[in-house]
Amino acid sequence: MSEPRWLTPDQADVWAKYRRVRRELQRAQDQQLQQDSGLSAADYALLAPLSESAGGVLRARELGAEVDWERSRLSHQISRMEKRGLVTREPCADDARGSMVRLTEKGREMIEAAAPTHVETVRRLFFDPLTSDEVRLFGDFLDRILGAVERDSR
Amino acid sequence: MSEPRWLTPDQADVWAKYRRVRRELQRAQDQQLQQDSGLSAADYALLAPLSESAGGVLRARELGAEVDWERSRLSHQISRMEKRGLVTREPCADDARGSMVRLTEKGREMIEAAAPTHVETVRRLFFDPLTSDEVRLFGDFLDRILGAVERDSR
């Protein structure tokens, strides 16, 4: 078996940094959301598109498309949020297979209370350390990596 | 309540991209590892430092420090890996509270079979799309974000 091409020290360094940022940034956000609002990142992910939709109602399929989650993940999360009174489920008039997810009053209050602080945290941790030119460059790098990942999936 | 500073469209774009890369890259790696080696990312994370340690044995505390995991997370993961025969637990001679984690022969075979392909995937998806100058710049951006997150935690 031939020796594989390992990462250069520089690459190993950047790779470790990437994983660390991924974890620490996630952790910081989870904690901020939980402490300030009592919401998890998963709660927030679903409440955000719901609160922006007309009437605070979305068909489960649409909600799933917004966040790009698998159906089972979505269903489990909705069940947990339903139990805590953040959303309710209703049958879908158009399609008897379907299920409508409705934001409750409590759910709306919680997302509206959470959003400003959450956005402020994203700005402070992710954008403030970079100039706007650098943000553009960062986005460019991410685009190329995403392209490689997508090519890889096919 | 004053209107909070929302993200600019450019920022919202980059933020969405970042989250997408975070998720898709993770998914691609999990899948590659699972399919090619039958290992999960969590398995790999623990097997890697173990395989590089003298004798393939580490005290749980040291292993935890290597990967920077909480003790309970580590303990749960070791239990699952023990059940699958990747590692064994032994009492620690120096410190009766302690626990030594030993790589089994099977565990060593699996990590050694998995590593080259895993590294190759990291290279292809993460590094090949960028020049080495860009990788350096990327690392610089990550450093600054990490700095902001760490300042935030204190």
Next chain:
DNA sequence: AGCAGCTTGTTGACATGTCACCGACTTCGC
């Protein structure tokens, strides 16, 4: 109309991760 095949949502089993807590042991100050 009728049937095959697709879509939609749910469920159960399991892997992973966090939190609070416990029990045992070690360390430190006295």
Next chain:
DNA sequence: GCGAAGTCGGTGACATGTCAACAAGCTGCT
């Protein structure tokens, strides 16, 4: 020595995520 405080590993409860399978309904072809 000895007791308080800290360290270490583990456990149970729960939240989150993935996968396979299912039930029900929809769609398109004949």
